Amino acid sequence: MNYIAKTERYETMKYNRCGKSGLFLPAMSLGLWHNFGNTSDFTNCREMLLESFDRGITHFDLANNYGPEAGSAEETFGRVIHQELKAYRDEMIISTKAGYYMWPGPYGEWGSKKNLVASLDQSLKRMNLDYVDIYYHHRPDPDTPMEETMDALAGIVKNGKALYVGISNYNAEQTAEAVRILEDMGIHCLIHQMQLSMIHRENEAVLD
Numbered sequence: 001m002n003y004i005a006k007t008e009r010y011e012t013m014k015y016n017r018c019g020k021s022g023l024f025l026p027a028m029s030l031g032l033w034h035n036f037g038n039t040s041d042f043t044n045c046r047e048m049l050l051e052s053f054d055r056g057i058t059h060f061d062l063a064n065n066y067g068p069e070a071g072s073a074e075e076t077f078g079r080v081i082h083q084e085l086k087a088y089r090d091e092m093i094i095s096t097k098a099g100y101y102m103w104p105g106p107y108g109e110w111g112s113k114k115n116l117v118a119s120l121d122q123s124l125k126r127m128n129l130d131y132v133d134i135y136y137h138h139r140p141d142p143d144t145p146m147e148e149t150m151d152a153l154a155g156i157v158k159n160g161k162a163l164y165v166g167i168s169n170y171n172a173e174q175t176a177e178a179v180r181i182l183e184d185m186g187i188h189c190l191i192h193q194m195q196l197s198m199i200h201r202e203n204e205a206v207l208d
Helices: 042-054 072-091 113-127 146-158 172-184
Strands: 015-017 024-026 059-061 093-098 132-137 162-168 189-193
Touching (some): 042 072, 132 146, 172 189
Parallel strands (some): 059 093
Antiparallel strands (some): 015 024
């Protein structure tokens, strides 16, 4: 396959600085939640990914359990990266997450260091990548100390497996604690992915 990205791909997309960082994200990102797994047509998935990139969408958002089946969205994305987008890797922001159920036993979900490190290693293999740009903890863990979860994220950055880290589905108090702990470790919490819309407004307190 001989995909060549359109030369005008950056002319119509707006890019916004992400918080207090040097990273710019497109005004629209592409999430690979329920339409890119192995139950979906690969040709259609491929065309959506390439067309998105041609239109200036540089941020592709995944999670370890996206599919269906769990993990298969990352596999689909990895095929397209390997076959056609590899030359454009440095123009892309690729994010993934861990925290929801992924495999049986006590290490396959939540927020332990064991889960977060093992899950990212699996995600990188599925996506044919050496690193991701953003790695999220997908949901707070009521039974694991926040210090352990944040230490795992900090270590992942320091080991070069992610450039930035973020959190998802944390409430206002949990967000403040996570940010503080990461700052004490010398790591900036880049981003918080949450539900926020005219219908779901309960997270506005996090933004204050």
